[in-house]
Amino acid sequence: MSPSAPASDASSTSPGGSAFADLAAFVALPRLGGLALSADGSRLAVSVQTLDPEGKKWQSALWEVDPAGNRPARRLTRSAPGESSPVWSPDGSLLFTSARPEPGAKEQTEPKAGLWSLPGDGGEARLVLTRPGGISGVAVATGTGEVVVAAATMPGGSDARADEQRRTRRTDAGVSAILHETYPVRYWDHDLGPASPHLFWAGRLPVDEPATGADPVELRDLTPDAVPPSGADGSFTLSPDGRLLARVEEVPDGPAARRDRVVLMDTADGSTRPLVDDPSADVFAPAFSPDGSALVCVRQAMSTYAEPPDHTLLLVEVADGAVRELTEGFDRWPSAPQFSADGTAVYFLADDDGRHAVFRVPVDGGPPLRLTGDGAYSDLQVARDGSALYALRSAYDSPPVPVRLDPETPLQDPPALPAPGTLDRLPGTLHEVAATASDGTRVQSWLVLPEGASVETPAPLVLWVHGGPLMSWNSWSWRWCPWVLAARGYAVLLPNPALSQGFGQDFVRRGWGEWGGAPYTDLMAAVDAVEQRPDIDASRTAAMGGSFGGYMANWIATQTDRFRAIVTHASLWDLDSFTGTTDLAYYWQQEWGDPLREPKRYEQNSPHRYADAIRTPMLVIHGDRDFRVPVGEALRLWYDLQKRGVPSRFLYFPDENHWVLTPGNSQIWYATVLAFLAEHVLGEAWQRPELL
Numbered sequence: 199m200s201p202s203a204p205a206s207d208a209s210s211t212s213p214g215g216s217a218f219a220d221l222a223a224f225v226a227l228p229r230l231g232g233l234a235l236s237a238d239g240s241r242l243a244v245s246v247q248t249l250d251p252e253g254k255k256w257q258s259a260l261w262e263v264d265p266a267g268n269r270p271a272r273r274l275t276r277s278a279p280g281e282s283s284p285v286w287s288p289d290g291s292l293l294f295t296s297a298r299p300e301p302g303a304k305e306q307t308e309p310k311a312g313l314w315s316l317p318g319d320g321g322e323a324r325l326v327l328t329r330p331g332g333i334s335g336v337a338v339a340t341g342t343g344e345v346v347v348a349a350a351t352m353p354g355g356s357d358a359r360a361d362e363q364r365r366t367r368r369t370d371a372g373v374s375a376i377l378h379e380t381y382p383v384r385y386w387d388h389d390l391g392p393a394s395p396h397l398f399w400a401g402r403l404p405v406d407e408p409a410t411g412a413d414p415v416e417l418r419d420l421t422p423d424a425v426p427p428s429g430a431d432g433s434f435t436l437s438p439d440g441r442l443l444a445r446v447e448e449v450p451d452g453p454a455a456r457r458d459r460v461v462l463m464d465t466a467d468g469s470t471r472p473l474v475d476d477p478s479a480d481v482f483a484p485a486f487s488p489d490g491s492a493l494v495c496v497r498q499a500m501s502t503y504a505e506p507p508d509h510t511l512l513l514v515e516v517a518d519g520a521v522r523e524l525t526e527g528f529d530r531w532p533s534a535p536q537f538s539a540d541g542t543a544v545y546f547l548a549d550d551d552g553r554h555a556v557f558r559v560p561v562d563g564g565p566p567l568r569l570t571g572d573g574a575y576s577d578l579q580v581a582r583d584g585s586a587l588y589a590l591r592s593a594y595d596s597p598p599v600p601v602r603l604d605p606e607t608p609l610q611d612p613p614a615l616p617a618p619g620t621l622d623r624l625p626g627t628l629h630e631v632a633a634t635a636s637d638g639t640r641v642q643s644w645l646v647l648p649e650g651a652s653v654e655t656p657a658p659l660v661l662w663v664h665g666g667p668l669m670s671w672n673s674w675s676w677r678w679c680p681w682v683l684a685a686r687g688y689a690v691l692l693p694n695p696a697l698s699q700g701f702g703q704d705f706v707r708r709g710w711g712e713w714g715g716a717p718y719t720d721l722m723a724a725v726d727a728v729e730q731r732p733d734i735d736a737s738r739t740a741a742m743g744g745s746f747g748g749y750m751a752n753w754i755a756t757q758t759d760r761f762r763a764i765v766t767h768a769s770l771w772d773l774d775s776f777t778g779t780t781d782l783a784y785y786w787q788q789e790w791g792d793p794l795r796e797p798k799r800y801e802q803n804s805p806h807r808y809a810d811a812i813r814t815p816m817l818v819i820h821g822d823r824d825f826r827v828p829v830g831e832a833l834r835l836w837y838d839l840q841k842r843g844v845p846s847r848f849l850y851f852p853d854e855n856h857w858v859l860t861p862g863n864s865q866i867w868y869a870t871v872l873a874f875l876a877e878h879v880l881g882e883a884w885q886r887p888e889l890l
């Protein structure tokens with residue numbers, strides 16, 4: 199199913215099959231991230247994460263990939279702190295952020311990322327911009343090369359020296375406290391404030407090395423009054439001529455909620471006007487047309503107690519703010535829109551039937567056309583001469599690899615361009631299966647079968663429930679990798695139940711506010727169907743999931759004893775306490791209601807209310823720095839299990855967040871899950887991972 203090409207050179211070849219049986223080899227596989235196409239379309243840059251020499255963290259470096267697919271990939275950057283956010287300047291230089299030290303500079307205790315430039319014609323990268331809080335993002339005007347950067351800035355810290363002084367005074371006084379006066383106060387894994395992201399105008403960056411003693415690039419604060427955002431989008435983009443900046447701005451939406459709108463700023467004088475400001479929707483992901491006269495953005499209708507959110511694309515005229523819907527009647531959720539090279543169409547991505555596909559919609563009307571077949575696409579790049587699209591393509595049987603697409607041909611399945619990270623083999627096979635729910639609805643799933651699964655040797659089965667829940671299983675995941683389980687002989691079922699994306703709005707509605715209803719029964723229908731297969735051993739099964747998938751793992755534990763073991767990661771246990779303490783409470787209370795005034799959905803769907811019913815052994819996993827699903831959920835679940843004498847274990851990460859971000863902890867995560875499954879599903883003796 200996965201198109202593949204030979205890896206680009208010996209150093210980047212990944213011996214796929216065996217790596218999944220050896221966790222140390224698994225975490226050492228190269229992981230590809232962001233993609234950037236140069237203005238003339240002749241160069242592609244991609245970030246590649248690999249293990250540092252001590253194997254303690256992943257380092258990101260930039261590689262060059264040949265868009266024509268002829269030359270092997272070559273590494274462009276090399277430093278211990280790594281490089282990320284690659285953007286090409288029209289002059290051919292490659293801009294990126296890195297906390298690497300400047301040659302000859304004295305070592306900093308807490309190095310912050312600066313903006314670096316790698317000349318197009320070769321030579322050494324040089325540091326072009328710094329800010330006391332580091333540079334976190336960059337936008338380049340495609341026509342002029344003018345630059346805007348984002349940098350965390352203390353209140354009153356527009357001037358770099360003032361910013362530095364404020365930071366130093368807090369450090370010297372030993373103060374880390376933050377005084378909040380608005381909601382929210384945290385986002386995923388970090389605190390909001392006291393610094394907040396500001397956007398700075400840098401203009402055209404000097405092409406050559408500045409002479410010694412020359413003035414550094416002067417930065418002008420475009421958003422001096424910015425306050426800490428919730429972090430929800432915050433994207434910004436420059437018009438091709440650099441005269442306009444479109445950015446996503448958060449505005450209050452009631453006493454303890456925020457929503458996103460798109461504002462347009464004149465970069466010369468900073469004057470700003472709202473471009474799309476819709477009290478019933480978040481509007482984000484703006485992108486300019488090639489002539490700068492229009493923008494396309496995503497409108498997400500806010501969810502209510504009765505209705506889930508819905509997404510559409512808006513075409514907005516810069517001159518008068520006139521808005522037109524581009525994807526009316528399209529029953530999928532478009533994202534990441536971009537104009538075609540001639541401005542007559544918009545490309546976008548959307549979940550569709552277990553894939554995350556590229557679509558093209560004409561600007562002057564007509565239905566969207568799906569350009570890709572299997573797989574999940576991201577980082578779409580449009581060649582400015584209109585000859586091609588480039589993207590990262592992944593699937594459940596392929597990690598992300600760069601590909602070239604024709605801009606108009608439907609349902610393409612392109613081969614990978616030579617790059618690091620292409621696997622040669624997987625320890626099993628991927629199958630698409632379907633089940634029928636009790637109301638007749640089709641439930642699509644991916645099924646990973648291990649090598650050797652057969653009628654004679656049926657494989658034990660693990661049900662793996664995705665997170666979100668408004669997303670779907672459709673792409674490769676290093677964090678939820680079924681092949682690690684397949685390498686130990688497990689079949690893994692990855693279903694897309696009610697609430698999953700890519701099956702239409704009615705499919706989402708079936709589960710809205712009723713997580714314990716159709717999403718649960720759809721999952722059981724999917725398990726029932728695969729258990730009929732002669733190559734599956736229905737007597738040896740387990741269920742697991744993270745985040746919403748962890749909620750569902752907990753719910754499953756309270757509803758059925760059909761599984762031998764349950765693994766629950768970063769899970770929701772008590773919906774009332776979750777919706778009050780999660781980082782963005784207002785998002786969830788739109789669906790669940792206020793627990794004091796509208797307790798019904800909480801009472802019906804919160805797993806903790808049914809704790810007495812649990813008989814299945816459970817492995818609870820949680821990170822203390824998880825602000826999306828705060829650790830209190832795991833602490834209470836753990837206490838409730840222990841109090842009831844349910845055989846259980848708690849894998850606790852004091853310094854991880856919603857994810858598991860270090861190679862060591864990632865290996866321990868998989869090792870503990872595998873040991874727990876081996877004990878309960880395979881009936882082996884418990885083997886505590888050596889380092890625990």
Ligand SMILES: CSCC[C@H](NC(C)=O)C(=O)N[C@@H](C)C(=O)N[C@@H](CO)C(=O)O
Nearest residue numbers: 665666667668669745746747782785826
């Ligand atoms: C408040 S923002 C939207 C909620 C968000 N949903 C999605 C689609 O990501 C979310 O954070 N849900 C978590 C409970 C969750 O299940 N997260 C998933 C997806 O990010 C995970 O795998 O961690």
